[in-house]
Amino acid sequence: MNDSEVLGGDEAAFIAAARSNDAAQFALITERYRRELQVHCYRMLANYEDAQDLTQETFLRVWNKRESFKGHAALRTWLYRIATNACLDFLDKRNDRTPVPAEPAGAGSEVHYLQPYPDRMLPEDPQESVVARETIELAFIVAVQHLPPRQRAVFIVRDVLGWPAPKAADALELTVASVTSALQRARVTMREQLPDRRLDWRSPATRELSDDERGVVRSYMDAHERNDLDALMALLRDDLRFAMLPDPGKVIVTAKDAVDGWVSSGLFQRGKDDWRCIATTVNRMPAAALYLRAPGDPEYRLFTIAVLRIADGKIAELTGFDATDKPWLGLPAML
Template sequence: MGADARLEVQGVGDVGEMDEPAFSGLAERHRRELHVHCYRMLGSFEDAEDAVQETFLRAWRRRETFEGRSTFRAWLYRIATNACLDLLAKVRPEPATGGEVLWLQPYPDRLLDEPTAGDADEPETVAVAWETIELAYVVAVQHLAPRPRAVLVLRDVLGWPAKDVAEALGDSVNSVNSALQRARAGMREHLPAERQDWSGGADAGTRDLVRRFTDASVATDIDAIAAMLRDDVRTSMPPTPGLLVGRDAVVADWTESGFPDLRGLRAVPTSVNRQAAIAFYLWQEKEGAYLPLTIDVLRIADGKIAEIITFHADQFPRLGLPERLPADGTE
């Protein structure tokens, strides 16, 4: 048994007596999974970073309150959840409406692939790899009021018992159960109807569709792209307001915005939130290189593109994408 595992067994005395470097080392083992937890709650990568920093600060200041009745990891989750609720009360007291989440940011798969401190069969570790990190789920969560949102994530994603959630939030079990019912009803309202049937996995059909979409986009072939879209396709570009629904509306917007005249594109395949994504670069004569333009994240259902969420070039560094492509296309 490692020192940190013994610490969780021994309980409050060890944590309360630790110096700051030792305490920070123990807490840092949980940084990635706590960051993913806060990201689900907040929908923003940057806000999640702030929430995790606040979590570590609060944990250090309150280390004597760790009583050993739960694991150190669960104690950190409790603090992180309340840090998220406090942040929401300050910056976003009202949930998202109308299907848009203007503060939405992508989460790079390369960070999701980092090992966590939990065991492989713990709910959080399994959930990171699947649907609760996909953008459709994160967007739906943002439409819930903050407290039901916290209950949903703790109960349905982390698998906490109702009594543990009630204790973490300073609430009653009855109140938690009621909030969970409201949250689940809200999720059914905002999740795609076909959600149980689609997957972000890279099966052969998905890979072929992504390849064809990429080729048609580089060629600015709107007709070819339109043929790949579902009738009820949705597009958005956070933080820019505007949610378009329906193939005709989407194609009309692309045509009016001058997409067919956008020449000199290159594309780099990537993945975020366990979904296929394409980073586009535009040729800039003065720079003699292709520079970041946008990132399209695709949701695919029934062999068609059901949703495209486009993010701006400021997300490229976080996603580990090249800052430029030279004229010959090499990175």
């Protein structure tokens, strides 16, 4: 919706609901924006659970401020403004912004609070809601975290949502000059963090997983289920970037070091690991949920969610999320 549509149906209905204190109608109108606002909060915070909480906080603030909405801006714009400021308030309290490293970050690099985002919770119309694949992938989410919070907000509303500078300045209570300066600095950081990626976020490039990606995921799961370390190694690029969250420690940047680490932790050593896997997608990226059955245990238990970035038929980045005792993303805790 653009500013020429500010007197549209949603705006009029919202004002009527606010004047009559009609909570049911209020919920009906605002609920349709929940998924896109939750994605917006996730980009700001990089944590799915926090994004859920801040979306709910946004709706509470919207209800409390309902009488202040006069229809001078589109309802969507007003909701995004409240959500952005709720996230900024949260970040002021969290105060754990990731320091900018000397080299570009890989997915998971030093962002200990990073969580995957379930694709089933994305808006149903990603093109309309500007959920291009590039702006929800883990590497993008990590790169954004290297921006100071207000600079982060400027970058997201300007280059992801595509708002003009005056609209962004009004939403963030900044001058147009401040918005322009913050955006320029943010773009420099994003180029440093994502040197090999397309950086025109305002031209959404939404696409489904390719057959190549699906094939690599199947091979990755098959290697686990056959306990075939050689087959797994063959799927990894030599310059693989691997991180395990929530405690990434040092990001591993070779396939050999990653495999050596897995073996030293007790995996694949005796050829007796008993795996079952489920293919899924998170952050519009291919992923596999890995279930491991311990000796004597009748159940396979959720162990790790492995998110893969695939390039030229091989795994270029692997971000693992410890899922022990965490039935994340709607996945079953046991098989």
